[in-house]
Structure formats: C-alpha cells, structure tokens
Amino acid sequence: MGIIVKPIITEKMSAQAEKLNRYGFVVVKTANKLEIKAAIEAMYGVKVDSINTQQYVGKVKTRNTTRGVAIGRVNRNKKAIVTLKDGETIDFYASI
Secondary structure: OOOEEEEEOOHHHHHHHHHOOEEEEEEOOOOOHHHHHHHHHHHHOOOEEEEEEEEEOOOEEEEEEOOEEEEEEOOOEEEEEEEEOOOOOOOOOOOO
C-alpha cells in the first residue's frame, strides 16, 4: 500500500491548482511530510515546494430510515496540501 490514497478533485482544489499551484491528496494517517514529498515526486515527476497536512476526526452520523434511526461513523483521514515549484503542474486526467 502506498502513501497516497487518492487525489482530492473538487472545485476549490481545482481553483487553487490554477491560481496557487496547490494540489490536495488523501494520504495514509501515519505518513509524515518527508514521506509524502518523496511519494509525490516519485509518482508524478514534479518538484515539491512545501506541504501542509490536516488530520480530520471521524464523526458519528445518524439518519432516520423506515426501520428506525441508523447510526454510522465516518472514518478518520489525513489530507496533504502540496505546493509545487513554479512551472510544475500535475495533470490528473492525462491517463484517461
């Protein structure tokens, strides 16, 4: 299993990619910034300038169904916001 779980592709991250050259990824909870940097550079062939990480706490969610109240939980995850050096870009849609 690799360090990078999946890229975050939303409107907000797409706008940051165009203006600020920043990309978001969901990463393994135990990964540190050095491991994330090495994985991004090896996978996409780009130079990373800086990395910011965020850890999200799993939440308990409830919803009403015809059989009563269903209680579930959303998993914890860790996100990495990666800023690339000037002139570098990542094209997520190149292999489609």
